Amino acid sequence: MSADVSGLLRRSQFVFECTVEATAKSMLPDLPVDERTIVAKIEKVLHGPAALAQAAGSEVTVQLAEGLPVLTVGDRAVLFTTAIAFGQHMAVAEVGRTAPDAVGSSIMAAGAPATLPGARPGRSHPVLEAAAQLETDRLRAHAAEAEDVVVGRILSLEKVGPPSISEHDPDWWRATINVEHSEKGKATGQIQVLYPGSSDVHWAHLPKLRPGQEGLWILHATGVDLAQMAPYSLLDADDAHPADQLDRLRGDGN
Amino acid sequence: MLERLVNIIPQSLSGEANQDSEPNLAVNPARPTDMVATAFTPDPMHGANAPIYVSNDGGESWSLRTVVPGNGPSGTMDISVGFATSGGILYCGILSPNAPIGKTRLQILRTSNFLSTATMPVLVDRLGVDQPWVVAGTPLAAPGGGSDRVYVGNNDLGATAGHTATVDLSLDAAQAPNPAGFAPHRLEQDATVGQDGPPVRLAVHPDGTVYAVHQRWTAAKGTTISMDVVVTRDDAWGAVANPFTALSDSGDHSVGQRVVAARTVVWNAMMGQERLGADSAIAVDPTNSSIVWVAWGDRVGGRTGKWTVHVSRSTDRGQSWSNDLRTITRGKNPCLAVNASGHLGLSCQQLIGQGPSQRWQTSFEVTADVWATAVKPTVLHTALAALPVHSFLPYLGDYARLVAVGPHFYGVFSGSNHPDKVNFPNDVVYQRNTDWPAHTLYDLDGRTPVPDSIDPFFFHWSGA
Numbered sequence: 001m002s003a004d005v006s007g008l009l010r011r012s013q014f015v016f017e018c019t020v021e022a023t024a025k026s027m028l029p030d031l032p033v034d035e036r037t038i039v040a041k042i043e044k045v046l047h048g049p050a051a052l053a054q055a056a057g058s059e060v061t062v063q064l065a066e067g068l069p070v071l072t073v074g075d076r077a078v079l080f081t082t083a084i085a086f087g088q089h090m091a092v093a094e095v096g097r098t099a100p101d102a103v104g105s106s107i108m109a110a111g112a113p114a115t116l117p118g119a120r121p122g123r124s125h126p127v128l129e130a131a132a133q134l135e136t137d138r139l140r141a142h143a144a145e146a147e148d149v150v151v152g153r154i155l156s157l158e159k160v161g162p163p164s165i166s167e168h169d170p171d172w173w174r175a176t177i178n179v180e181h182s183e184k185g186k187a188t189g190q191i192q193v194l195y196p197g198s199s200d201v202h203w204a205h206l207p208k209l210r211p212g213q214e215g216l217w218i219l220h221a222t223g224v225d226l227a228q229m230a231p232y233s234l235l236d237a238d239d240a241h242p243a244d245q246l247d248r249l250r251g252d253g254n
Numbered sequence: 255m256l257e258r259l260v261n262i263i264p265q266s267l268s269g270e271a272n273q274d275s276e277p278n279l280a281v282n283p284a285r286p287t288d289m290v291a292t293a294f295t296p297d298p299m300h301g302a303n304a305p306i307y308v309s310n311d312g313g314e315s316w317s318l319r320t321v322v323p324g325n326g327p328s329g330t331m332d333i334s335v336g337f338a339t340s341g342g343i344l345y346c347g348i349l350s351p352n353a354p355i356g357k358t359r360l361q362i363l364r365t366s367n368f369l370s371t372a373t374m375p376v377l378v379d380r381l382g383v384d385q386p387w388v389v390a391g392t393p394l395a396a397p398g399g400g401s402d403r404v405y406v407g408n409n410d411l412g413a414t415a416g417h418t419a420t421v422d423l424s425l426d427a428a429q430a431p432n433p434a435g436f437a438p439h440r441l442e443q444d445a446t447v448g449q450d451g452p453p454v455r456l457a458v459h460p461d462g463t464v465y466a467v468h469q470r471w472t473a474a475k476g477t478t479i480s481m482d483v484v485v486t487r488d489d490a491w492g493a494v495a496n497p498f499t500a501l502s503d504s505g506d507h508s509v510g511q512r513v514v515a516a517r518t519v520v521w522n523a524m525m526g527q528e529r530l531g532a533d534s535a536i537a538v539d540p541t542n543s544s545i546v547w548v549a550w551g552d553r554v555g556g557r558t559g560k561w562t563v564h565v566s567r568s569t570d571r572g573q574s575w576s577n578d579l580r581t582i583t584r585g586k587n588p589c590l591a592v593n594a595s596g597h598l599g600l601s602c603q604q605l606i607g608q609g610p611s612q613r614w615q616t617s618f619e620v621t622a623d624v625w626a627t628a629v630k631p632t633v634l635h636t637a638l639a640a641l642p643v644h645s646f647l648p649y650l651g652d653y654a655r656l657v658a659v660g661p662h663f664y665g666v667f668s669g670s671n672h673p674d675k676v677n678f679p680n681d682v683v684y685q686r687n688t689d690w691p692a693h694t695l696y697d698l699d700g701r702t703p704v705p706d707s708i709d710p711f712f713f714h715w716s717g718a
Contacts, residue, residue, distance in 0.1 A: 013300060014299055030310055030317075048299070049300055050269065051267055051269040051270040051271075052298065052698070054697040054698045054702050055698045056699065057698075058698055082299065083297065084371050085317055086266045086267050086318040087315065087318070088264065088265045088685070089266050090266040163476075165471075165474065166411070167531065167532075167652060168358055168384065201328050201331060201647065202331055202351075202358075204646030205326070205327040225356075226355075235355055237327070
């Protein structure tokens with residue numbers, strides 16, 4: 001994997017292979033245009049959010065990065081970008097670029113496994129490879145900040161905490177988890193973990209637990225003001241994973 | 255008449271399936287073709303900023319700008335917007351997703367160019383505040399001529415003595431040094447159960463009269479709350495030593511006049527897939543600042559009664575109030591605005607029917623004579639209430655918004671985007687890829703189906 005690709009991925013949100021169709025032009029009429037504004041046709045989406053996975057064939061307005069050569073009509077490139085605006089078309093800002101050949105020839109759907117027609121078996125696309133590695137790095141960094149990392153099964157759940165009449169009340173619950181394996185820290189036996197049961201917009205994306213659920217739990221020490229309810233808490237969307245993700249955390253899998 | 259109804263999800267986001275609920279709207283009074291809408295919409299690329307929707311063609315087309323600092327799974331938490339009367343500056347109040355665990359975080363933002371792609375600067379940053387609601391006005395003559403007066407209603411749970419109904423106000427929000435002249439002022443002056451209800455709404459008249467309405471929680475037993483609907487008033491833009499104290503209750507002489515008292519709320523009860531607890535709206539007649547309207551929701555008959563939206567009016571600057579002029583059983587998110595002819599616009603969402611055929615119906619109506627003449631509401635949208643399944647609450651939103659500029663009404667609401675023309679009896683325009691005969695949304699490629707979700711809708715009603 002190229003270090004350049006990894007570095008560009010860290011700074012970008014949407015990566016695509018494209019062909020320049022026009023220069024000094026924008027498809028969004030209310031955006032400013034200069035000599036670094038181009039319109040390109042997306043040939044392949046290489047990395048990005050699910051909502052843009054099917055963007056191949058779309059025209060996109062790109063504000064090219066300062067300091068890089070201005071692309072001209074007919075040029076092909078892999079552009080690493082961030083968002084500017086979304087209208088009838090989308091507009092993005094270039095973070096960096098590589099030549100199409102530098103990242104290989106492939107077809108890839110964002111958020112889905114790559115398909116590599118004609119590629120050699122076992123050889124993955126550099127952008128996908130870098131993206132997967134970044135995800136693993138992010139998970140490891142998150143686990144490194146945790147107090148404990150365990151695999152275990154939820155034995156019971158109970159409502160805790162004072163009632164609060166607020167739309168954004170977390171609705172605290174306490175889970176008792178039977179630790180079956182400790183990957184980090186000293187947690188053993190049965191431990192108690194605090195989590196928000198609320199389905200309010202502020203809390204809905206955080207882990208919701210059910211009795212009997214087995215998982216890989218990335219546990220954080222509960223803050224002082226909540227610590228009387230449980231010593232550990234799950235307050236990040238990345239705190240709960242299927243138990244089989246332990247291999248990925250260790251680097252044994254992908 | 256209904257000029258247009260538009261699903262404001264842009265075509266380039268045809269692949270999205272977010273729950274884009276709880277919409278808000280600002281229309282630039284100086285140039286009503288300029289508009290900003292908001293919702294629980296995340297940055298499509300999961301970046302650092304949440305988006306706003308912008309239109310500069312009167313709402314025919316909409317695009318997204320990721321300019322609001324902080325972006326969570328639903329973008330911001332609460333978000334509300336308002337344009338000053340002149341000058342085109344946009345003000346924005348948000349609950350930032352970048353808050354400490356268990357806290358809410360109010361931020362007030364500003365931009366002089368609503369189409370800009372630059373991150374909006376933060377003017378005010380305070381913890382423990384809920385449901386900001388932005389209104390703005392600009393005196394055209396001295397004193398204070400040309401300065402933006404901005405009012406951000408909120409429920410400040412950090413307030414002492416349970417006086418949580420609050421307005422952060424600035425008398426010169428465009429020019430004053432940070433925090434741009436903003437300071438919190440307590441609307442609540444009476445005893446509460448420890449807090450007021452979340453919604454604090456305001457209405458500004460060009461003569462400097464500013465009304466606010468809040469819900470005073472006077473008793474609570476479990477999740478059953480007894481509340482008064484209270485209106486306060488300021489007669490000089492809030493530019494006085496004790497803002498919003500111009501109105502005293504005719505009964506107990508405390509600050510603020512009770513519109514109704516001892517009404518029942520069951521907190522977080524459900525109606526369809528939507529939670530209940532606090533509906534509130536207020537509007538002042540631009541032709542006569544003595545005429546002010548309020549709407550609220552409560553359970554008629556107590557805890558087991560049906561959630562009902564009520565509309566009442568005062569013609570003496572909020573001192574006395576009519577009986578119910580309009581009620582909507584199982585209504586939600588009432589919005590009020592009065593146009594330049596003194597006509598009242600009312601939009602509301604209502605759960606109708608029973609069982610699996612239950613539907614959310616969003617309607618709009620205008621009365622020129624306080625409903626002396628019967629009005630048939632115009633149905634903007636109707637869709638099965640059970641679909642799509644919610645991913646969080648609120649399902650449609652704890653609020654929607656209606657704005658009047660000149661003779662026109664502009665509104666936003668959220669609802670199911672299921673593409674069936676039966677759901678839009680007065681037609682609709684979708685920007686996103688849609689196959690109407692097949693009742694299917696498609697991704698950017700025009701082939702890959704996208705699941706139904708909750709989208710924000712804009713409407714424009716031209717009045718007399």
